[in-house]
Amino acid sequence: xxxxxxxxxxxxxxxxxxxxxxxxxxxxxxxxxxxxxxxxxxxxxxxxxxxxxxxxxxxxxxxxxxxxxxxxxxxxxxxxxxxxxxxxxxxxxxxxxxxxxxxxxxxxxxxxxxxxxxxxxxxxxxxxxxxxxxxxxxxxxxxxxxxxxxxxxxxxxxxxxxxxxxxxxxxxxxxxxxxxxxxxxxxxxxxxxxxxxxxxxxxxxxxxxxxxxxxxxxxxxxxxxxxxxxxxxxxxxxxxxxxxxxxxxxxxxxxxxxxxxxxxxxxxxxxxxxxxxxxxxxxxxxxxxxxxxx
Amino acid sequence: xxxxxxxxxxxxxxxxxxxxxxxxxxxxxxxxxxxxxxxxxxxxxxxxxxxxxxxxxxxxxxxxxxxxxxxxxxxxxxxxxxxxxxxxxxxxxxxxxxxxxxxxxxxxxxxxxxxxxxxxxxxxxxxxxxxxxxxxxxxxxxxxxxxxxxxxxxxxxxxxxxxxxxxxxxxxxxxxxxxxxxxxxxxxxxxxxxxxxxxxxxxxxxxxxxxxxxxxxxxxxxxxxxxxxxxxxxxxxxxxxxxxxxxxxxxxxxxxxxxxxxxxxxxxxxxxxx
Numbered sequence: 001x002x003x004x005x006x007x008x009x010x011x012x013x014x015x016x017x018x019x020x021x022x023x024x025x026x027x028x029x030x031x032x033x034x035x036x037x038x039x040x041x042x043x044x045x046x047x048x049x050x051x052x053x054x055x056x057x058x059x060x061x062x063x064x065x066x067x068x069x070x071x072x073x074x075x076x077x078x079x080x081x082x083x084x085x086x087x088x089x090x091x092x093x094x095x096x097x098x099x100x101x102x103x104x105x106x107x108x109x110x111x112x113x114x115x116x117x118x119x120x121x122x123x124x125x126x127x128x129x130x131x132x133x134x135x136x137x138x139x140x141x142x143x144x145x146x147x148x149x150x151x152x153x154x155x156x157x158x159x160x161x162x163x164x165x166x167x168x169x170x171x172x173x174x175x176x177x178x179x180x181x182x183x184x185x186x187x188x189x190x191x192x193x194x195x196x197x198x199x200x201x202x203x204x205x206x207x208x209x210x211x212x213x214x215x216x217x218x219x220x221x222x223x224x225x226x227x228x229x230x231x232x233x234x235x236x237x238x239x240x241x242x243x244x245x246x247x248x249x250x251x252x253x254x255x256x257x258x259x260x261x262x263x264x265x266x267x268x269x270x271x272x273x274x275x276x277x278x279x280x281x282x283x284x285x286x287x288x289x290x291x292x293x294x
Numbered sequence: 295x296x297x298x299x300x301x302x303x304x305x306x307x308x309x310x311x312x313x314x315x316x317x318x319x320x321x322x323x324x325x326x327x328x329x330x331x332x333x334x335x336x337x338x339x340x341x342x343x344x345x346x347x348x349x350x351x352x353x354x355x356x357x358x359x360x361x362x363x364x365x366x367x368x369x370x371x372x373x374x375x376x377x378x379x380x381x382x383x384x385x386x387x388x389x390x391x392x393x394x395x396x397x398x399x400x401x402x403x404x405x406x407x408x409x410x411x412x413x414x415x416x417x418x419x420x421x422x423x424x425x426x427x428x429x430x431x432x433x434x435x436x437x438x439x440x441x442x443x444x445x446x447x448x449x450x451x452x453x454x455x456x457x458x459x460x461x462x463x464x465x466x467x468x469x470x471x472x473x474x475x476x477x478x479x480x481x482x483x484x485x486x487x488x489x490x491x492x493x494x495x496x497x498x499x500x501x502x503x504x505x506x507x508x509x510x511x512x513x514x515x516x517x518x519x520x521x522x523x524x525x526x527x528x529x530x531x532x533x534x535x536x537x538x539x540x541x542x543x544x545x546x547x548x549x550x551x552x553x554x555x556x557x558x559x560x561x562x563x564x565x566x567x568x
Contacts, residue, residue: 011473012388019385019404019444026441027407030418037417096310101303107310109555111317115562116547118502120519121540124526125320128327128533134336136323168317173562180559180567218566229411232504236523250413257417258509270414277414281406288565 031274037267058268068269070244071252074159078248079227081163082170083220089167090174091216095204097175098182112176114169123236126165127152130237155245158238162246165233170226174219181215182208214287221284228277249273324544328537335533350534360539363521369432370507370517371500374439378496379489381440382447387477389448390455401452405564408445412505423510430512438506443496450495450561454488455481491557494550501546518543 041054062068097108114122129137130151138148151161185208193203231250234240240247240255247255249269257266298306327335329346354360389401419438420429428434458481466476482489507517522539525532551558559567 008473009392012392015384015388015477016392016400018381019448020400022381022440023404023407023444026437027410027415030415030422031410033418033422034414037421093313096306096313099298099306101298101306107314109551110314112551112555112558113321113548114317115558116498116502116551117321117544118504118519118547120502120504120523121324121544122320124522124536124540125324127526128323128537129320131336131531136336136338136340139338168320172317176559177563177567180563184567215567219563222564222566225409229413231413235504235508236526250411253413253417263417263421266417270411270417273411273414277409277411281409284409284564285402285406 034267034270037264038271040264042264043262058264061265062269067244068252071247071249074246075228075248078159078163078230079224082166082227083223085167086171086174086223087216087220089171091178093175094178094182098179108179111172115172119232120236122165122169123233127237130161152238153242155242158242158246162234162237165237166230170223177215177219178212181212185211218284218287221280221287225277225280225284228280324537324540327533328541332534350538354535354538358521360521363516363518366432366515367501367517370435370439371497373432373436374443374500375493375496377436378440378443378447379493382444383451383489386448386451387455387481390452404445404448408442416506416509420509429510430514432515434510435507435515438510439500439503442499446495447492449564450492451485451488453560454485458484491554491561494554495561498547498550
């Protein structure tokens with residue numbers, strides 16, 4: 001590395017500068033702006049200037065509004081629903097597709113397709129499947145003798161309708177990450193466990209899972225970060241309804257800002273969401289560093 | 295591992311068959327419905343064999359300027375990709391070569407920039423772009439998408455630059471190449487596959503994006519994802535056109551998976567899987 005002298009280091013910093021500058025202007029600055037707005041009464045329907053400084057009023061309003069707290073509950077409920085199913089299904093499918101059998105690499109590839117589809121299209125095709133009276137999903141269920149389910153028109157089912165669409169799109173992510181991790185595991189502990197006469201299930205829980213754990217933890221944090229941001233699928237399927245049964249935090253922010261044009265309140269809610277996401281991101285990076293040192 | 299018995303092999307293939315049907319059925323539905331005449335769109339049991347019609351595709355381009363919206367999507371996606379690759383690969387090169395204990399923090403800071411919830415910054419963006427007169431222009435979306443694409447490019451390209459042998463760069467330095475020249479003539483060509491992968495990721499992300507496109511564009515700069523959503527209204531849902539538009543939009547992503555699936559792990563798991 002002799003060629004990296006002081007002079008070069010300065011040039012490297014110049015290489016780095018545009019990226020930092022652009023990210024600062026396009027991400028950090030809007031966040032600071034959101035922080036600024038959150039202390040103003042900013043009603044776009046009335047006047048297009050930041051109006052009065054209102055102190056913590058917007059924060060006091062959202063933190064005491066049951067609507068906002070409800071949206072936080074729905075967000076975390078949806079996160080718990082999607083993450084748990086994705087974890088179990090994703091690991092299960094990964095165990096299938098890592099078998100050394102013909103056709104498995106092709107199956108792995110085909111299963112990755114949902115991830116690269118626009119979330120709006122995912123929403124639309126599930127809307128097609130759930131559609132009241134016409135949708136195919138209830139038809140398929142009726143073949144299995146299951147009564148029609150009012151997927152998107154019932155407060156009991158709408159959150160599951162959204163969860164299923166998200167599970168369909170992102171289970172492949174857990175499958176892909178787990179399969180890659182499984183293929184890099186060393187074979188020795190397995191051979192030892194097999195010689196000791198353990199059953200397949202014992203080998204899985206005592207040898208495979210402990211080795212997979214750090215990867216699964218990181219994958220789940222990435223899914224949690226994404227689940228916290230979920231927006232498009234809900235926008236297409238239910239727009240937060242029926243009632244407020246699927247109003248997640250991002251729908252709450254959207255409605256405050258663009259339906260009621262109360263941008264100060266929307267910004268305050270945005271700032272709360274930024275704080276939560278910073279916690280999730282920090283935990284994710286901690287989980288990565290832990291496997292590097294482990 | 296011990297050999298699988300025939301019975302186990304059959305069970306594995308059966309389970310896999312069910313999984314494949316569940317995960318591919320919606321994609322088949324989009325493709326087949328886009329070619330079905332409207333009267334049999336919801337026919338039960340679903341028609342597997344039918345005379346395909348291209349009427350929905352014709353309507354799509356005749357009734358609304360869908361071609362223009364696709365062009366908008368292309369302009370925005372290509373613009374953001376070019377911008378992000380230029381800035382991102384320079385930064386990635388610096389992060390890969392500077393040996394300093396804080397460099398890891400810089401890399402993580404850049405990566406974290408793509409994890410923030412878009413909805414939290416959409417209000418500031420809306421106001422900033424409105425003030426700057428950039429609402430409903432492709433430039434606004436190019437800028438906004440770069441906030442996700444630059445971190446991704448930095449993250450991916452750093453991995454590729456780390457693999458380029460330093461000895462080659464030292465040899466170039468001995469030959470009298472400057473740093474930028476070494477980067478452009480020696481390092482970057484060796485990391486060309488990384489550039490291709492980053493480009494495709496940036497392109498697909500921008501092509502698929504919906505929230506910002508919905509909020510920050512109107513009739514002029516509207517992209518295909520927003521346009522396809524406009525065929526949905528509470529009184530009449532034009533399923534044929536929705537499916538035809540959806541099929542067109544999902545093509546780039548499907549091609550990407552089928553051709554470069556081995557890079558998906560690296561691009562999506564952000565270092566969770568080594």
